[in-house]
Amino acid sequence: MATFISVPLKKSSEVDLVKPLSKFVTATYPPGEEQAEYLRAVEELNKLRKSALGRPLDKHESSLEILLRYYDQLCAIETKFPFPELCLTFTWKDAFDKGSLFGGSVKLALASLGYEKTCVLFNVGALASQIASEQNLDNDEGLKSAAKFYQLASGAFAHIKDTVLSALNREPTMDISPETVGTLSQIMLSQAQEVFVLKASADKMKDAIIAKLANQAADYYGDAFKQCQYKENLPKYFYFQEVFPVLAAKHCMMQATAEMHQSAMANQKKKFGEEIARLQHATELLKTAACRYDEYVNVKDLTDKINRALTAAKKDNDFIYHDRVPEVKDLEHIGKASLVKATAVQTPLSQKFTDLFENMVPMAVQQSVSAANSRKSDTVNRLVGSLREATNLCNGVLASLNLPAALEDLSGNSVPQSILEKSHAIIQQGGLQSIEQLIKDLPELLQRNSEILDESLKMLNDEESTDNELRAKFNQRWSRTPSGDLYKPLRAEGINFRCVLDKAVQADQVVKERYNAHCEMIALLCKPENELSAAIPSANPAKTLQGSEAVNVLRAQLAQLDEVKRERDILEGEIKSVTFDMTTTFLTALAQDGAINEEALTSSELDSRYGTHTQHVQQNLRRQEELLSQIQVSHQEFSALKQSNSEANNREEVLKKLAAAHDSYIEISCNIKEGTKFYNDLTEILLKFQNKCSDIVFARKTERDELLKELQQSIAREPSAPSFSIPSYQSNTPAPTAGGPNAAPRTVFQQQQPQAKAQPPARPPPPNITPQAASASVPVSTPMPPSSTNFPPVIPTTGPSQAQGPPYPSYQGYPGYYQMPMAYNPYTYGQFNMPYVPYQAQGQAGYPGAPQQQQPYPYPQQPQQPYYPQQ
Numbered sequence: 001m002a003t004f005i006s007v008p009l010k011k012s013s014e015v016d017l018v019k020p021l022s023k024f025v026t027a028t029y030p031p032g033e034e035q036a037e038y039l040r041a042v043e044e045l046n047k048l049r050k051s052a053l054g055r056p057l058d059k060h061e062s063s064l065e066i067l068l069r070y071y072d073q074l075c076a077i078e079t080k081f082p083f084p085e086l087c088l089t090f091t092w093k094d095a096f097d098k099g100s101l102f103g104g105s106v107k108l109a110l111a112s113l114g115y116e117k118t119c120v121l122f123n124v125g126a127l128a129s130q131i132a133s134e135q136n137l138d139n140d141e142g143l144k145s146a147a148k149f150y151q152l153a154s155g156a157f158a159h160i161k162d163t164v165l166s167a168l169n170r171e172p173t174m175d176i177s178p179e180t181v182g183t184l185s186q187i188m189l190s191q192a193q194e195v196f197v198l199k200a201s202a203d204k205m206k207d208a209i210i211a212k213l214a215n216q217a218a219d220y221y222g223d224a225f226k227q228c229q230y231k232e233n234l235p236k237y238f239y240f241q242e243v244f245p246v247l248a249a250k251h252c253m254m255q256a257t258a259e260m261h262q263s264a265m266a267n268q269k270k271k272f273g274e275e276i277a278r279l280q281h282a283t284e285l286l287k288t289a290a291c292r293y294d295e296y297v298n299v300k301d302l303t304d305k306i307n308r309a310l311t312a313a314k315k316d317n318d319f320i321y322h323d324r325v326p327e328v329k330d331l332e333h334i335g336k337a338s339l340v341k342a343t344a345v346q347t348p349l350s351q352k353f354t355d356l357f358e359n360m361v362p363m364a365v366q367q368s369v370s371a372a373n374s375r376k377s378d379t380v381n382r383l384v385g386s387l388r389e390a391t392n393l394c395n396g397v398l399a400s401l402n403l404p405a406a407l408e409d410l411s412g413n414s415v416p417q418s419i420l421e422k423s424h425a426i427i428q429q430g431g432l433q434s435i436e437q438l439i440k441d442l443p444e445l446l447q448r449n450s451e452i453l454d455e456s457l458k459m460l461n462d463e464e465s466t467d468n469e470l471r472a473k474f475n476q477r478w479s480r481t482p483s484g485d486l487y488k489p490l491r492a493e494g495i496n497f498r499c500v501l502d503k504a505v506q507a508d509q510v511v512k513e514r515y516n517a518h519c520e521m522i523a524l525l526c527k528p529e530n531e532l533s534a535a536i537p538s539a540n541p542a543k544t545l546q547g548s549e550a551v552n553v554l555r556a557q558l559a560q561l562d563e564v565k566r567e568r569d570i571l572e573g574e575i576k577s578v579t580f581d582m583t584t585t586f587l588t589a590l591a592q593d594g595a596i597n598e599e600a601l602t603s604s605e606l607d608s609r610y611g612t613h614t615q616h617v618q619q620n621l622r623r624q625e626e627l628l629s630q631i632q633v634s635h636q637e638f639s640a641l642k643q644s645n646s647e648a649n650n651r652e653e654v655l656k657k658l659a660a661a662h663d664s665y666i667e668i669s670c671n672i673k674e675g676t677k678f679y680n681d682l683t684e685i686l687l688k689f690q691n692k693c694s695d696i697v698f699a700r701k702t703e704r705d706e707l708l709k710e711l712q713q714s715i716a717r718e719p720s721a722p723s724f725s726i727p728s729y730q731s732n733t734p735a736p737t738a739g740g741p742n743a744a745p746r747t748v749f750q751q752q753q754p755q756a757k758a759q760p761p762a763r764p765p766p767p768n769i770t771p772q773a774a775s776a777s778v779p780v781s782t783p784m785p786p787s788s789t790n791f792p793p794v795i796p797t798t799g800p801s802q803a804q805g806p807p808y809p810s811y812q813g814y815p816g817y818y819q820m821p822m823a824y825n826p827y828t829y830g831q832f833n834m835p836y837v838p839y840q841a842q843g844q845a846g847y848p849g850a851p852q853q854q855q856p857y858p859y860p861q862q863p864q865q866p867y868y869p870q871q
Contacts, residue, residue, distance in 0.1 A: 003297070004146075004191050005243055006133040007126040007153070007184060010119050010175065012053045013091035013109075017046045020086040020695060027688055028366070034359070041356040045073060048356075052120070059130045067127060068350035071120045074113065075347045076355045079362035083113040085692060087699030090116040091706060095126065095175040096240070106173055106714075109706040111699055114167030118160055121345065122176055125156030129188060132195075143199040147340070150192035155343035157185035170479065183227040185342060187247070190220035192340040194254065207268075211261035212337035218254035219336060221247050242296075249293035253302065256282035256289075260306050262334050263313070272313065273323035274331060279310040281328045365586045368598040372582045375602050379610055383575050383617050387568050390621050392667065394561065397628055399659040401635045402652050404558050407551055415533045419655060422662035423525040423532060429669060431526040435515065438672040442508050445679035450501060452686040456693040457494050460487050463697045470704070477711055480703060490693060497686065504678065511671050514664055521661030536654050554634045561627045568620055575613050580605060 021042045029035040052070040057063040091109040108115075132149035136142035160181040164172050174180055197213045225247040228240055263278035286303045317323055361369075398404070405416040464483040471478040524535055582605060589596050 004133040006129040008095050009126045010095040011093045059134045072348040072353040074117050080360045087111045087696040092119045094173045108173050125153040128153040147195040150188045152343045154185045154188035157181040158342045159345040186224040193217040196339045207261040207264040211258045212335045214254045214258035215334040216336040216338045221251040245293040245296045249289045249297040252285040252289040256285040272317045272321045273325045276313050276325045282306050368586045368596045372602040395663040402656045405655045426525050456690040459697045518661045518664040521657045550638045557631045
């Protein structure tokens with residue numbers, strides 16, 4: 001039988017998976033056992049790729065197992081790493097294009113994991129075809145293995161045909177284009193069917209079954225040949241030029257095999273004429289295969305077998321049966337039976353596959369967890385924010401009423417105890433200096449973050465500008481994804497960071513204005529008690545309010561309000577301490593439904609976790625609102641009992657300012673600390689953003705260099721048509737004079753010479769030769785008549801002796817004009833009275849009586865420089 005067809009492997013360039021994947025792991029997972037486990041898995045993945053693609057593979061099932069494991073691992077990690085953001089560039093060469101002398105083979109570099117998967121699956125099909133072709137088809141085990149591997153190869157190529165365009169989002173190389181892999185899938189299926197024909201023959205199955213199997217194999221080979229023949233781009237490959245005749249020969253051989261076994265069926269049915277017709281048709285098919293494709297297939301054994309059967313059938317029919325032999329077109333069609341099917345690609349393909357990143361959750365789950373954490377933070381911030389807002393409102397109301405300082409300052413001389421406590425609290429927290437230092441640090445933190453963001457966006461802008469320039473230069477040849485489209489998510493992220501920084505600047509300005517408004521009173525609270533007492537105006541009330549009912553009621557209400565504030569602090573701590581993990585919930589949803597409805601699942605979980613806390617917050621706010629209303633009414637009664645005078649009013653005003661300064665200090669200090677933490681956290685986020693921009697720009701630069709190299713090679717492979725400019729002496733041709741042909745016109749260059757030189761004598765005209773004169777004898781000693789035609793003088797050049805353009809003597813001249821010999825020297829003629837030797841042009845009969853070539857003249861010769869100026 002004929003040799004089976006196998007597919008060559010694609011070759012890949014080396015790719016470092018460790019650096020980008022490790023960066024993602026360290027940035028996503030905190031230091032610990034989990035991170036260390038994933039980093040080890042990244043190292044193992046890199047080793048697995050080198051084993052699968054970085055070395056020649058043996059045509060053995062163990063090598064195929066490595067490829068299958070690597071493919072399964074790629075499918076497993078596709079959802080666990082953000083490969084579009086990592087910008088890992090994979091470079092693969094065309095499997096069939098062997099390149100040219102001046103450029104390498106065609107290759108494509110893409111930052112796409114789908115491209116890597118497609119190329120690896122192509123190698124799976126290619127190696128499976130090679131392993132199947134190496135099987136021993138003389139035993140049953142080899143036949144089974146060959147059929148299995150051919151069907152695996154067919155399934156791999158068929159899967160690429162269905163998925164390559166969506167996986168790459170661009171035009172692929174020809175070897176993995178849908179047309180090519182579709183043809184390869186059909187070829188592999190045809191060979192698998194042929195293997196079953198061989199197995200049926202070896203198992204001595206019925207002729208009817210073998211005939212149907214062989215007819216189906218012939219049909220498969222015919223379809224494969226048609227696909228190869230009618231695809232525009234496939235015939236250019238040397239590989240397919242070799243495959244065409246094999247497919248055609250296999251089609252003939254399988255058809256002949258089917259006819260041979262069908263003839264045996266006809267013999268069993270006593271249809272001896274049909275038997276002979278089918279055997280004759282089989283013989284003609286094999287003659288065609290042997291005549292056209294003898295160097296590709298060997299049909300001798302099959303031909304001998306059919307010839308023996310045909311000879312025996314004719315002998316029996318001629319001497320015994322005398323059955324009429326029908327025409328081939330009148331024969332009944334042979335049935336078809338297919339036992340092969342392309343193996344579907346369903347991961348895992350390897351029976352020994354173990355996911356290296358089994359414990360890592362998919363990116364969809366990671367993104368959902370991140371979104372859930374964001375919703376949780378929003379809920380916590382909303383609840384805590386409402387509590388803090390209520391606290392600020394309470395402090396503001398009490399400060400405006402000068403409470404509780406008004407109740408403690410009934411004597412009018414000493415510093416109220418609440419003011420002293422506020423002063424001690426401010427001093428313990430660092431006083432005015434701590435706030436001033438924090439405020440000074442804010443601009444530096446802001447500038448650092450702004451510089452990181454500006455540098456990140458500048459990298460994107462520079463690379464995009466370079467990409468646009470090259471796109472404008474190469475037009476459609478610059479086939480990679482535009483940088484502007486690729487950077488849209490990063491630019492949107494950068495705009496978001498810019499807005500965050502702008503809002504932070506506004507918040508910083510508000511804090512500074514509030515600090516400036518209360519700076520004086522805060523400084524007063526930082527002073528010792530004696531200086532603080534001296535700074536507060538004294539007042540002597542007219543009557544004492546000690547023990548009055550209004551004072552007691554007001555103190556009781558303030559105590560209840562303090563209790564509400566303490567409950568609020570406890571409630572805030574409980575809200576912040578709530579923790580839960582949505583990973584398991586999202587994984588379950590992804591496994592059951594294939595998708596995650598993050599908003600619904602997170603909202604349900606948040607309601608169950610924070611529902612009770614939300615109710616407690618609302619109750620606390622309502623209780624504070626009621627107490628503040630009661631305190632305001634009681635304070636009005638208290639104010640009516642107090643004796644009002646200017647000194648008392650001044651003292652109360654100062655005490656209010658001191659209380660407000662304390663509250664502002666606490667709020668400003670908290671705001672600045674939060675701002676400092678915000679800028680520090682933002683710096684880490686911006687550094688990650690900068691690394692992301694740097695990685696994608698580096699990947700784009702590598703891809704750009706590869707594409708430029710590929711374009712240079714493709715340009716070098718293109719044939720260049722030389723273009724020659726027509727010399728001026730050929731573009732304008734003067735008409736010949738009536739007296740005879742003129743010499744070829746020469747371009748005269750007027751150059752400035754340092755010294756005047758003597759002009760050479762005029763060049764004599766060429767001889768006027770007629771056909772009659774050519775046959776006459778011309779004496780050699782007869783000198784040529786002097787020329788009556790005046791030619792323009794020619795100035796010899798002083799340039800380099802090396803000719804800079806095409807030499808003039810190569811010009812053929814006008815009809816009837818004969819070129820002068822290269823050794824012609826105008827100075828010697830006439831001066832030394834030498835005889836003129838006619839020049840015999842190519843294709844011209846010599847002059848009669850022309851002397852033999854003479855020895856070189858013994859006279860001095862001129863230097864060998866071009867006489868006419870060279871262009």
